[in-house]
Amino acid sequence: MILLGPDSCTDPYRNxxxxxxxxxVPVTDTLLRLWRNSPxxxxxxxxxxxxxxxxxxxxxxxxxxxxxLSGGGAVFHDLGNINFSFVGERLGKEDTQEVFRRFTAPMxxxxxxxxxxxxxxxxxxxxxxxGRKFSGNAMTFRGTRVLMHGTLLFSSALEHLAACLxxxxxxxxxxxxxxxxxxxxxxxxxxxxxxxxxxLDSLCAHFRAQGAEDAGADLTERINAETEVLLKExxxxxxxxxxxxxxxxxxxxxxxxxxxxxxxxxxxKGIITQAAIMGDMLVGEPEKVAAELVGKPYSSISI
Numbered sequence: 001m002i003l004l005g006p007d008s009c010t011d012p013y014r015n016x017x018x019x020x021x022x023x024x025v026p027v028t029d030t031l032l033r034l035w036r037n038s039p040x041x042x043x044x045x046x047x048x049x050x051x052x053x054x055x056x057x058x059x060x061x062x063x064x065x066x067x068x069l070s071g072g073g074a075v076f077h078d079l080g081n082i083n084f085s086f087v088g089e090r091l092g093k094e095d096t097q098e099v100f101r102r103f104t105a106p107m108x109x110x111x112x113x114x115x116x117x118x119x120x121x122x123x124x125x126x127x128x129x130x131g132r133k134f135s136g137n138a139m140t141f142r143g144t145r146v147l148m149h150g151t152l153l154f155s156s157a158l159e160h161l162a163a164c165l166x167x168x169x170x171x172x173x174x175x176x177x178x179x180x181x182x183x184x185x186x187x188x189x190x191x192x193x194x195x196x197x198x199x200l201d202s203l204c205a206h207f208r209a210q211g212a213e214d215a216g217a218d219l220t221e222r223i224n225a226e227t228e229v230l231l232k233e234x235x236x237x238x239x240x241x242x243x244x245x246x247x248x249x250x251x252x253x254x255x256x257x258x259x260x261x262x263x264x265x266x267x268x269k270g271i272i273t274q275a276a277i278m279g280d281m282l283v284g285e286p287e288k289v290a291a292e293l294v295g296k297p298y299s300s301i302s303i
Contacts, residue, residue, distance in 0.1 A: 002219070003212040004033035006200050012040035012066045012077065014227065017235040020069050021226035022087045023140075023147045027219065030088035032106075032212060034203055036196070037077035039157075041065045041164050044072040044138065048248050049241070050267070050298065057163050067241045070147065072124070072138035076164050080155035080188070080196050082203070086148045090141065099139060100124050103148040107135075110206040116190055126150070132185035154196045155188040242299070243270025250298075261286070267298040 004022070009015060015035055022031050040063055043049045049065055052074040058065065077083070086103040094102070104120050111118055118134070121127050126135035137150035161184075191199060208214075234240050250265040266274035275293040277286035296303065 001207065001210075001212040002027070002029045002031050002215050003204065003207055004031060004215045004220070004223075005035050006204055007033065007035045010036055010038040010079065012037040012042065012064060013235045014231055015083075016042070016066050016068055017230040018223065018227045019085050019147060019149065020230050020234075021223045022085065023069070023142050023145055024226050024230075025219070025222050027087075030086060031215075032207060033085045034200060035083050035085070036079050036081065036200070037083065039063050039076075039078045039160065041074055041076055043067050043074045043241075045069060045140070046071050047074060049074075050250075051248065053164055055299075061160075063160075063164060065241055066235060068138070068149075070138035070140040070149065072136065074165055075136060075151055076156065076161035077151070078156050078160065080153070080157065080186075082152040082154055082196065082200055084150055084152065084203075086146075088146060090144050090146050096139065099146055099148060100137060104137060104150070106207070106210070107150070107152075109210075110203055111187075113206055114191060114202060116187060126152075128185050128190075130185075132183050134185045134187055153184060153186050154191075154199050155186055158184065158186070238297070238299075239270060243297070265293065265298070270297055272296050272298055 007015075007018075009018075015037055018033070018035075022033065039061075041053050041058060043052055043065060045068060047067075049067065053065060055065075057063075084107060088103075090099065091102070101120060104126060108118055108120070108126070116128075118126050118128055121133075124137045125133045126137070127133055134153045135150050137148060139146055139148040141147075187199070188194065188196070194202065237243075247266070247268045250263065250267065252263045254261045254263065262278045264274075264276045264278075265272050272293050272295065275290040277290045293303065
């Protein structure tokens with residue numbers, strides 16, 4: 001196993017690009033990276049980002065949204081959350097549950113060495129004996145290679161997690177996967193003598209003791225070079241982070257001084273493709289406004 005990290009980079013755009021670069025650069029050994037993001041929301045590959053988060057709250061608190069390569073639900077990251085990423089070969093015809101078991105096993109062993117008993121749930125979560133969740137995991141395949149990554153909630157601001165992840169199903173209709181909300185636990189409460197930094201250092205020390213070797217300069221440079229390309233062409237773009245959301249319909253009613261306005265929008269790839277405005281408004285040109293909305297990105301700034 002080759003260990004990448006702990007990495008001092010906390011830029012979520014760059015870190016998500018780095019993950020895909022790990023998958024893109026051919027390496028025979030299994031790669032493990034331990035890393036953290038500054039406050040951000042990371043959505044699954046197939047999610048409707050607009051339906052999963054409170055975009056206005058995020059914007060007011062300068063919290064970015066980044067779309068990852070794997071499926072699954074939306075998660076909140078901050079410096080109190082440790083992320084781990086395994087990249088390796090798929091073994092034979094193993095199914096996704098077998099992949100989850102194989103790659104979470106060394107992490108469960110590391111936690112056990114610190115006195116934390118945990119297990120992989122029937123889905124893809126790591127749970128404490130009382131059923132509380134502290135880690136969600138997801139994966140993606142590229143040929144015979146697999147990226148499996150997860151979170152370790154240590155001392156995250158759960159109030160920010162709750163504020164960011166506020167789906168509003170009454171406004172959206174679509175086929176996007178909706179996040180599953182679960183009871184969560186903070187590992188820091190079980191390890192009062194540690195903070196997030198020392199916890200991360202302890203994880204690295206454990207894996208080195210188990211035989212993991214630190215990445216050499218050549219491998220790091222190759223991954224960094226691919227990261228720069230992916231960051232520029234994909235992860236820094238709104239068209240990837242917001243625009244990859246599946247087709248969905250927005251229905252919203254707004255009471256204005258001149259009456260009730262009802263907005264109906266169809267959004268595809270982040271662009272408004274159809275718009276209609278109806279209601280009992282006394283003034284205004286709703287047909288003209290609706291026509292001007294078509295072709296615009298679905299964002300509060302654009303609208």
